[in-house]
Amino acid sequence: MPSTLLIGAGIAGLTAARELTRQGHHVTVLDKGRGVGGRMATRRIDQSRLDHGAQYFTAHSPDFQTFTTELIESNVVGIWPVSDPDGQFPHYIGCEGMSAIAKHMAESLDVQTGERVVRIEQISVLTGQGWRVTSETDRTFEADNLLITIPAPQALTLLHDSDIDADAVDFTTLETIQYAPCITVMVVLKRPSQLPHPGSLRPDHGPVAWLADNFQKGISPNQPSVTIQANPAFSQAHFDNDLMGVGHALLGQLAEYIPPADILTYQVHRWRYSMAEVRHPEPYLRAQTPAPLLFGGDGFGTGNVEGAFLSGLAMARAVSAGQ
Ligand SMILES: Cc1cc2nc3c(=O)[nH]c(=O)nc-3n(C[C@H](O)[C@H](O)[C@H](O)COP(=O)(O)OP(=O)(O)OC[C@H]3O[C@@H](n4cnc5c(N)ncnc54)[C@H](O)[C@@H]3O)c2cc1C
Structure with missing residues (x-):
């Protein structure tokens, strides 16, 4: 063999x-x-479940579509009804996290x-x-x-x-082959965030590339939480800084969606290699x-x-x- x-x-x-x-x-x-x-990473904090690496995937090729269909039939994968530049393809997520x-x-x-x-x-x-x-x-x-x-x-x-x-x-x-870095903040909340349905937001300016609401996504039904991903330039510039301080600074810019009074706790993770850019x-x-x-x-x-x-x-x- x-x-x-x-x-x-x-x-x-x-x-x-x-x-x-x-x-x-x-x-x-x-x-x-x-x-x-x-x-494809998922973390538990208290009663909350947060995807803190890949948030979703799309399936363009026949081989991956077949595999995705198998996962859907096994109740491992579901669909997140997000509409964005990739919107013509369903956004697939892990039903219990990636x-x-x-x-x-x-x-x-x-x-x-x-x-x-x-x-x-x-x-x-x-x-x-x-x-x-x-x-x-x-x-x-x-x-x-x-x-x-x-x-x-x-x-x-x-x-x-x-x-x-x-x-x-x-x-x-x-x-x-080159990778972009990414600083990710995982925030656990007392009540649902103010992010509009379906809980995916890509701000068009500022240091945040993406906000994903794990509660609206359906992977954290027991306790609301949001994953925040900083953009590559910000992540590179702050990669070696005090991470909790960096998280605090990012949260300070997102009060509209995540009111400070609603934050129970947060953790910060840094990915030296996130998306393969080259x-x-x-x-x-x-x-x-x-x-x-x-x-x-x-x-x-x-x-x-x-x-x-x-x-x-x-x-x-x-x-x-x-x-
Ligand atoms: C923050 C972030 C957001 C992302 N968002 C998306 C998204 O929304 N959609 C999407 O499609 N993709 C996204 N991606 C990219 C996607 O996660 C990756 O492209 C994909 O998961 C890579 O899979 P892989 O198997 O190639 O590598 P990896 O998942 O990195 O697997 C490599 C494995 O090797 C292990 N390893 C490393 N060195 C050693 C060693 N010396 N010995 C033993 N083991 C070792 C690591 O522990 C790891 O488990 C994102 C990534 C990050 C980090």
């Missing part, structure tokens, strides 16, 4: 893992996080969380035999194929810390190594949740086709 190791349990890695499992591979997914989903989609995908997979991969190496360069991966906990994992779906800058760090033939990897392509046009990159080593994720192809899914699918198909 062929074996494959995946680094990253975001939607790209989980998609590839599911597809390869279907093709008869023995698959292990490693992720440094406590849970699965990566940037991370629930990843949890659903991971159900029948071998996913090892809390395993930050710090080194990769070929088991035998001479025979072209597969890959050995070492995690921060000093565990090692071995497989015939290795698929890396972490953001490209993190993949570059991993490669620099590993013993890899430098000529085998197209570093220039990986270095080209991407490699192909859905993955294959290294010129004897044993398959592929790089993918949302930095490849069309980006966002759908692009990451398509990247994972393309990687899996390439591996099973022996490409």
Whole structure:
């Protein structure tokens, strides 16, 4: 039975893992996080549930539409009736938050969380035999194929810390991929926010790119909450500042929608890598190594949740086709 190791349990890695499992591979997914989903992230604060990474996704391609339909039929995904520039396509959300989609995908997979991969190496360069991966906990994992779906800058760090033939990897392509940072504020409220229905607002000026009302979205029925995402320029400028102070400043500008007297508590998260702004046009990159080593994720192809899914699918198909 062929074996494959995946680094990253975001939607790209989980998609590839599911597809390869279907093709008869023995698959292990490693992720440094406590849970699965990566940037499809949902947090609980008190009785509130907040999406604090991706807020929704659209489905343009037949493969992703089929997958989305399966998720709707399993009651994992629903529709948020938002109308914006993407408005001609339904805005899909996780009924219990975006991370629930990843949890659903991971159900029948071998996913090892809390395993930050710090080194990769070929088991035998001479025979072209597969890959050995070492995690921060000093565990090692071995497989015939290795698929890396972490953001490209993190993949570059991993490669620099590993013993890899430098000529085998197209570093220039990986270095080209760029991500925008994002500072996210998660606010728990005493009563529903003043955001108009359906609870999605993209201000046309100022530091806030997006406000999303988790209560109106339907994922936080027990306690109202709002997710605020700062725009890339503001996030970059304030990335290393005191985060609670940054959150306070952003909230101060949003009193119209979030009256200060209604705020119970808030938390702030900073994403060094949020949306992939400069991407490699192909859905993955294959290294010129004897044993398959592929790089993918949302930095490849069309980006966002759908692009990451398509990247994972393309990687899996390439591996099973022996490409
Ligand atoms: C604030 C924000 C808002 C967004 N809004 C939207 C939106 O509304 N719609 C949309 O479509 N997209 C949105 N996105 C983008 C979307 O979330 C991503 O494109 C998509 O989730 C990327 O999936 P991925 O599998 O490629 O990567 P990730 O989800 O990042 O998965 C990579 C995984 O690799 C793990 N990892 C990293 N390094 C290591 C290591 N060394 N060892 C082990 N594991 C490691 C990480 O823990 C992570 O789980 C948003 C992103 C952010 C952050």
